[in-house]
Amino acid sequence: MTMFNDAIGVLFEGFGLNCIIFSCTLLLALPLGLVITFGSMSKFAPLKWLSRTFVWIIRGTPLMLQIFVVLYAPGLLLDFPLKSRLTAVLVAFVINYAAYFSEIYRGGIESISKGQYEAGQVLGMTKAQIFFKVVLFQVVKRIMPAMSNEVITLVKDTSLARIVGVAEIIMCAERFTKQGLIWPLFSTGIYFLVFNGILTLLFGYIENKLNYYRG
Amino acid sequence: MNILEVKNLHKSFDSNEVLKGVSFNMRQGEVLSVLGSSGSGKTTLLRCITSLEKANKGKIFVDGEIVFDADETKPKKPFDERKKQLNFGLVFQSFNLFPQYNVLENVELAPKLLAKERQDFKKNKQEILNEITINAKAILDRIGLTDKLYNYPCELSGGQQQRVSIARALALNPKVLFFDEPTSALDPELTGEILRVIRSLASKKITMVIVTHEIDFARNVSDRVIFMSDGVIIEEGKPQDVIDNPENERTRLFLKRLSDK
Numbered sequence: 001m002t003m004f005n006d007a008i009g010v011l012f013e014g015f016g017l018n019c020i021i022f023s024c025t026l027l028l029a030l031p032l033g034l035v036i037t038f039g040s041m042s043k044f045a046p047l048k049w050l051s052r053t054f055v056w057i058i059r060g061t062p063l064m065l066q067i068f069v070v071l072y073a074p075g076l077l078l079d080f081p082l083k084s085r086l087t088a089v090l091v092a093f094v095i096n097y098a099a100y101f102s103e104i105y106r107g108g109i110e111s112i113s114k115g116q117y118e119a120g121q122v123l124g125m126t127k128a129q130i131f132f133k134v135v136l137f138q139v140v141k142r143i144m145p146a147m148s149n150e151v152i153t154l155v156k157d158t159s160l161a162r163i164v165g166v167a168e169i170i171m172c173a174e175r176f177t178k179q180g181l182i183w184p185l186f187s188t189g190i191y192f193l194v195f196n197g198i199l200t201l202l203f204g205y206i207e208n209k210l211n212y213y214r215g
Numbered sequence: 216m217n218i219l220e221v222k223n224l225h226k227s228f229d230s231n232e233v234l235k236g237v238s239f240n241m242r243q244g245e246v247l248s249v250l251g252s253s254g255s256g257k258t259t260l261l262r263c264i265t266s267l268e269k270a271n272k273g274k275i276f277v278d279g280e281i282v283f284d285a286d287e288t289k290p291k292k293p294f295d296e297r298k299k300q301l302n303f304g305l306v307f308q309s310f311n312l313f314p315q316y317n318v319l320e321n322v323e324l325a326p327k328l329l330a331k332e333r334q335d336f337k338k339n340k341q342e343i344l345n346e347i348t349i350n351a352k353a354i355l356d357r358i359g360l361t362d363k364l365y366n367y368p369c370e371l372s373g374g375q376q377q378r379v380s381i382a383r384a385l386a387l388n389p390k391v392l393f394f395d396e397p398t399s400a401l402d403p404e405l406t407g408e409i410l411r412v413i414r415s416l417a418s419k420k421i422t423m424v425i426v427t428h429e430i431d432f433a434r435n436v437s438d439r440v441i442f443m444s445d446g447v448i449i450e451e452g453k454p455q456d457v458i459d460n461p462e463n464e465r466t467r468l469f470l471k472r473l474s475d476k
């Protein structure tokens with residue numbers, strides 16, 4: 001019985017790390033993504049191509065590789081080793097997800113008809129007013145399904161942190177297999193399922209709320 | 216004095232010259248209809264005047280004051296640009312209402328944003344906002360939408376949506392209100408309500424430019440008619456003259472084709 005309690009405690013602690021990676025990534029990648037979007041939609045060609053190349057590289061290479069690069073590159077190339085593995089993981093996750101989010105935002109922004117901008121312009125609104133008062137809300141509504149997909153993927157991706165030794169839940173559970181216990185490993189699935197279940201309900205609620213108008 | 220003077224407006228898209236020198240004047244309270252076949256540049260003309268496109272050549276005056284000069288190279292301050300924008304209102308063929316706002320919010324949005332720039336906004340905030348709401352409701356009432364104030368655009372008929380977009384433009388008190396085929400996205404049975412609204416605006420002496428294919432309406436409501444072809448005005452005058460006794464061969468052809476339909 002103490003074994004059971006121990007295992008549960010360890011798993012909880014591990015999942016705490018998953019939750020930290022999840023929330024920090026979300027908190028930082030959501031706004032950073034918007035910055036990249038503005039870059040990749042910029043009329044200033046160098047900035048536009050820089051942003052798009054960045055997105056291409058980040059989306060075109062494995063997140064696992066990116067984690068390794070962030071962890072080792074500063075030490076090996078710049079003689080400035082990263083002390084914290086968790087920091088390396090967070091940096092890699094934020095960059096990776098910001099790139100994905102930026103493409104979702106871009107798709108959403110480009111799907112808004114030119115007429116909305118023009119209507120705002122002839123009504124004497126500033127560019128910022130048009131974006132924040134007219135366009136943004138419509139974009140949020142349109143990208144909600146894609147965002148919910150991406151956020152749920154993020155929950156599961158957090159377990160990648162283990163490849164650099166950050167003791168997230170699956171890494172914790174795996175230790176028990178060496179003691180001949182398999183159930184802790186299986187039970188990690190329940191943590192993910194419950195977490196994603198809650199997220200699914202949350203996104204369903206938001207989409208429902210946004211459904212007060214069509215278009 | 217003329218409220219609007221458009222002088223020698225030219226506009227090309229790449230090598231395609233769409234406006235080849237358009238000039239006309241308008242007096243306060245005048246209603247001008249713009250007729251012309253598809254592709255003759257009517258929409259481009261409205262878009263150039265309302266700054267949605269930049270004309271390559273020409274000048275525009277409002278109340279004798281220059282608001283656009285194609286030769287002016289110095290970029291204008293955004294604030295000045297917008298103030299000039301507010302001289303003109305534009306009603307789009309496809310409404311372009313803001314779908315996430317209800318009818319009242321659609322009409323109030325721009326005036327409220329504008330009010331924030333007033334010096335006394337902080338001090339009299341509540342009063343100013345109330346005044347805007349009262350004004351918006353009054354306009355919507357005149358246009359027959361009092362029972363739809365809290366509906367969303369997606370819950371309205373095309374005719375009602377177009378009336379909201381007219382109210383939205385009116386709420387800013389433009390000196391000249393432009394309409395680009397305000398009825399052509401509507402079912403035929405819904406055009407009547409829009410035309411009635413425009414007629415009632417005309418009786419209130421609101422200065423309007425209306426691009427339309429509704430010949431009977433143009434004859435009825437306008438003080439003057441312009442006929443455009445290939446980027447120039449080829450005929451201009453009283454509706455009875457231009458529509459019923461056109462001098463130009465192309466005008467005659469166009470009107471005949473329209474009446475054959």
Ligand SMILES: Nc1ncnc2c1ncn2[C@@H]1O[C@H](COP(=O)(O)OP(=O)(O)OP(=O)(O)O)[C@@H](O)[C@H]1O
Nearest residue numbers: 228229231233251252253254255256257258259260
């Ligand atoms: N943004 C644009 N880029 C390139 N060409 C354009 C653009 N807008 C209009 N044109 C061209 O300009 C010409 C005039 O178009 P415009 O829309 O002004 O005609 P119109 O008189 O409004 O016609 P309609 O009665 O069909 O609305 C057309 O040949 C069109 O292809």
Ligand SMILES: [Mg+2]
Nearest residue numbers: 257258259395
């Ligand atoms: Mg047109």
